[in-house]
Amino acid sequence: MGRKDKEDKGGSGFQLKVPKGTKDWDGRDMVIREKIFSTITEVFKRHGAVTIDTPVFEMKEILSGKYGEDSKLIYDLADQGGELCSLRYDLTVPFARWLAMNSSVQNIKRYHIAKVYRRDQPAMTKGRMREFYQCDFDIAGSYDSMIPDAEILRITTEIFEALGWKGRYTIKLNHRKILDGIFQVCGVPEEKLRTISSAVDKLDKSPWEEVRREMTEEKGLDGEVADRIGRYVVRKGSKDLLETLQQDAELTANESAKAGLADIELLFSYLETFDILEKISFDMSLARGLDYYTGLIYEVVTEGSAPSTSQSSKPKKQPNGGKAIQDGDDRSNDPSVGVGSVAAGGRYDNLVSMFSGKQQIPCVGISFGVERIFSITKSRLQAEQSSKPPRINDTDVFIMAFGGKGFDGLLPQRMGVAKTLWESGIKAEFLWKVKPKLPQQFKAAEANGVPFAVVLGEDELAKGTCKIKEMGLPEGHPEKEGVVxxxxxLVEEVKQRLQKWELEDGLQDMSITA
Amino acid sequence: MGRKDKEDKGGSGFQLKVPKGTKDWDGRDMVIREKIFSTITEVFKRHGAVTIDTPVFEMKEILSGKYGEDSKLIYDLADQGGELCSLRYDLTVPFARWLAMNSSVQNIKRYHIAKVYRRDQPAMTKGRMREFYQCDFDIAGSYDSMIPDAEILRITTEIFEALGWKGRYTIKLNHRKILDGIFQVCGVPEEKLRTISSAVDKLDKSPWEEVRREMTEEKGLDGEVADRIGRYVVRKGSKDLLETLQQDAELTANESAKAGLADIELLFSYLETFDILEKISFDMSLARGLDYYTGLIYEVVTEGSAPSTSQSSKPKKQPNGGKAIQDGDDRSNDPSVGVGSVAAGGRYDNLVSMFSGKQQIPCVGISFGVERIFSITKSRLQAEQSSKPPRINDTDVFIMAFGGKGFDGLLPQRMGVAKTLWESGIKAEFLWKVKPKLPQQFKAAEANGVPFAVVLGEDELAKGTCKIKEMGLPEGHPEKEGVVxxxxxLVEEVKQRLQKWELEDGLQDMSITA
Known part of the structure; x- marks a missing residue:
């Protein structure tokens, strides 16, 4: 789509721009985004999920009191008379509101891919957009312990495998009840549980010393208590760590920790059956900010999503030997830069009852950071496919005409062939000129990498024939000049060639997987 | 999804509802809507279209002065500091803004399916939602006359045929230059051209006498001038009408009318080649309200979209012998009721230059009223498929287990089979219980019309076998009890059966076409 004239002065004299923190999606970016969405959706559907769609704005009071300090980032609609409304801040609260309003729905697996809105100020510093996509999958309903939780983690791995991230991501996992148990055992006063928990959550970005200082100096925790916490939260592992914790008599004497450890043991057995245990890192430092989690919590990290606090617009080296993400002009606002995870979620059994006093619907879910996934996917594609011209649309056939002196352009004939191809479902275009020149037509086809041309000529038409020409064949190829x-x-011949081409070139050309 | 507890008092004491004029989409409605979107998108892509996505809100000044009187219906965001923004009112102005900002794009075929926002007050009376989907397709760029216009009409017919509306829709068509010529020839003063044009536009809802009264009494037009207009605008036809008008010496002496008639003649020749001329009604009464049209204008009407001014919530009889649309409780706010068209558009060659002084990009486009198309499609499906239970998700296989005394539920085995099926891309579910009862499992599968069950039993597993059972087979069918x-x-056997089932039952079950 070429260069953008950003912040142009339009014909009307005002600045021509999109609002701060928003962007237009077009060209190759749009193609990649659509492919990511369809890849993710396919996995959700494989597990029986359905989608629902809620309004982009909610009653203001629905959002009130759900986001703590971040409530100041909620966009309100102007009071133009009538109800007071706000743009949705996430997809979880609208889902809980929907569940509370539809009391006949006692269970559902739902996904929702949609934009959410946050007045983050300033957006650039935090590397965050004000309008961005979320992709949520949640399971609501009462089921036997840890089975839906295990399936969510299985779905998560299927999605990242389908996106071609094999071996390049880790699911960090912890349990709120274990964390609470640890804090209690270490001697954290009840009223400081949540605030100490959010300090621990910073361990992915800050060293323990800094987190300890926050706990003791800012939050007034006793230094010895902090040190005891420190001995727990630096640990990570798998079944080995689980066994170590289960042998910790002090910890297992705590009811909360004991229940959490039993959950993890059961979960690990399910994850082994699902063959995904090796993707998991049981990580005591994972705490997750949101208050509403009640059980298992998890976060997916990848080499490309490691945190960075630099605001430089120069290319950054990523840790872990990962590929550098080009942080050019148009990506200085990119949410993938400097943010720690590409997906995150957990179990929240009490949120629905915040809306619906009468009933409790246990939920577990995950939110995929599609903007970050997009950025990482795009950089990889740029690195891998630099030699191939990107296709923007899906056109399979370009219909052309040529002729000598007195050539009339064969427009009705080109239109007629187009009609025939469209009727058989073949994606076809022709140049919208009465008398186009042949090079013009080839240029139009090549500009978008259309694989086949159907070429009409007066002599051929008189004999009831035309030519099919595969574009971009090398010199000397027997079909370089086309086949009569x-x-x-025609339809049959085109379909045969398309099928063959798709198997050989098309699939890899359009694939977003590695 | 069952009954909704609308306007419920939630656990927090406030009214649990969605904002006025908005709705949640779920269950079967969501499935139908998704199928309509994918049907339409497939046709767009067949013609080489790409999609772009713009922010849901724009700078307030971008929308200012684009919608005339309707500007009062624009939703503004609250002034929370920073830029003043408004929710988009349609998809055309954001497209024109995008074109103006991306000056390297000199031509594009783009579609955009997204929600737009109008503070219509009150929504019920006008049968209009405040948040609703639009589906726009536009062609921008300089091409030879009437070729892109003809392709848009061809695309329109392909979409309605794909939706199963064969023979049940008509494309009404007119030309702004012919209308202007008629008004000039009849003696309408230059400054009254647009206001008289919008009076003519009401002829689909009001008789001529009423429109004549509006022209003369409200708009001060001379009675004789009105009568002369009356003789023109009641005419409709096809090539016959074109010929009649071309023989009208007074009309063809008018430059504007002459140019418009030449366009229509050329267009008709293209529509004949595209084999869609019989879908067209050349209708002198079609004027279209929006100011920005400069050439061809069109509107698609169907038996189900005829206008109705009644606000009754009882089932309505539609004219033309069409099926009645059930106007039940949940559809009293339905935009398909009392609205005249299911798609409309035209050529607008000057809109982009409103944003970008330097350049003019001619455009022609159409907007599909997807909410109306949804309502009509839904009523037809209800009438046609009442005996079939609607499927909400796409699950192909439900994995079950059964056993005698001491049966442990075979959960790891069910999980293992699920994993194997998922890995082959088969959509599969199992009941998230450690020890489910067999009837429970069958009920869960039947509730959603899952076509196949894989049944595990301890004895069969010991022999390395299991059973595949097609659901809903009649008594006496040789495979009624399943096949070992x-x-x-297993994967191979399931895939074979699924393929056969999809050919025989699946396609028609999931089809939205007639």
Whole structure:
């Protein structure tokens, strides 16, 4: 789509721009985004999920009191008379509101891919957009312990495998009840549980010393208590760590920790059956900010999503030997830069009852950071496919005409062939000129990498034939100059070639997987 | 999804509802809507279209002065500091803004399916939602006359045929230059051209006498001038009408009318080549309200979209012998009721230059009223498929287990089979219980019309086998009790049956076409 004239002065004299923190999606970016969405959606559907769609704005009071300090980031609609409304801040609260309003729905697996809105100020510093996509999958309903939780983690791995991230991501996992148990055992006063928990949550970005200082100096925790916490939260592992914790008599004497450890043991057995245990890191430092989690919590990290606090617009080296993400002009606002995870979620059993006093619907879910996934996917594609011209649309056939002196352009004939191809479901275009020149037509086809041309000429038409030409064949190829086919067999001939081409070139050309 | 507890008092004491004029989409409605979107998108892509996505809100000044009187219906965001923004009112102005900002894009075929926002007050009376979907397709760029216009009409017919509306829709068509010529020839003063044009636009809802009264009494037009207009605007036809008008010496002496008639003549020749001329009604009464049209204008009407001014919530009889649309409780706010068209558009060659002084990009486009198309499609499906239980998700296989005394539920085995099926891309579910009862499992599968069950039993597993059972087979069918297959061949066996089932039942079950 070429260069953008950003912040242009338009014909009306005002600045021509999109609002701060928002962007237009077009060209190759749009193609990649659509492919990511369809890849993710396919996995959700494989597990029986359905989608629901809620309004982009909610009653203001629905959002009130759900986001703590971040409530100041909520966009309100102007009071133009009538109800007071706000743009949705996430997809979880609208889902809980929907569940509370539809009391006949006692269970559902739902996904929702949609934009959410946050007045983050300033957006650039935090590397965050004000309008951005979320992709949520949640399971609501009462089921036997840890089975839906295990399936969510299985779905998560299927999605990242389908996106071609094999071996390049880790699911960090912890349990709120274990964390609470640890804090209690270490001697954290009840009223400081949540605030100490959010300090621990910073361990992915800050060293223990800094977190300890926050706990003791800012939050007034006793230094010895902090040190005891420190001995727990630096640990990570798998079944080995689980066993170590289960042998910790002080910890297992705590009811909360004991229940959490039993959950993890059961979960690990399910994850082994699902063959995904090796993707998991049981990580005591994972705490997750949101208050509403009640059980298992998890976060997916990848080499490309490691945190960075630099605001430089120069290319950054990522840790872990990962590929550098090009942080050019148009990506200085990119949410993938400097943010720690590409997906996150957990179990929240009490949120629905905040809306619906009468009933409790246990939920577990995950939110995929599609903007970050997009950025990482795009950089990889740029690195891998630099030699191939990107296709923007899906056109399979470009219909052309040529002729000598007195050539009239064969427009009705081109239109007629287009009609025939469209009727058979073949994606076809022709140049919207009465008398186009042949090079013009080839240029239009090549500009978008259309794989086949159907070429019409007066002599051929008189004989009831035309030519099919595969674009971009090397010199010397026997079909370089095209193949003459009967007009009456055109559809069949085109379909055969398309099928072969798709198997050989098309799939890899359009694939977003590695 | 069952009954909704609308306007419930939630656990927090406030009214649990969505904002006025908005709705949640779920269940079967969501499935139908998604199918309509994918049907339409497929046709767009067949013609080489790409999609772009713009922010849901724009700078307030971008929308200012684009919608005339309707500007009062624009939703503003609250002034929370920073830029003043408004929710988009349609998809055309954001597209024109995007074109103006991306000056390297000199031509594009783009579609955009997204929600737009109008503070219509009150929504019920006008049968209009405040948040609703639009589906726009536009062609921008300089091409030879009437070729892109003809392709848009061809695309329109392909979409309605794909939706199963064959023979049940008409494309009304007119030309702004012919209308202007008629008004000039009849003696309408230059400054009254647009206001008289919008009076003519009401002829689809009001008789001529009423429109004549508006022209003369409200708009001060001379009675004789009005009568002369009356003789023109009641005419409709096809090539016959074109010929009649071309023989009208007074009309063809008018430059504007002459140019418009030449366009229509050329267009008709293209529509004949595209084999869609019989879908067209050349209708002198079609004027279209929006100011920005400069050439061809069109509107698609169907038996189900005829206008109705009644606000009754009882079932309505539609004219033209069409099926009645059930106007039940949940559809009293339905935009398909009492609205005249299911798609409309035209050529607008000057809109982009409103944003970008330096350049003019001619455009022609159409907007599909997807909410109306949804309502009509839904009523037809209800009438046609009442005996079939609607499927909400796409699950192909439900994995079950059964056993005698001491049965442990075979959960790891069910999980293992699920994993194997998922890995082959098969959509599969199992009941998230450690020890589910067999009837429970069958009920869960039947509730959603899952076509196949894979049944595990301890004895069969010991022999390395399991059973595949097609659901809903009649008594006496040889495979009623299921077929025993080797566990090692399960994927293959399931895929074979699924393929056969999809050909026989699946396609028609999931189809939205007639």
């Amino acid at each position: 086919v009967e007009m009456s067999k | 297959v080797e566990m090692s061949k």
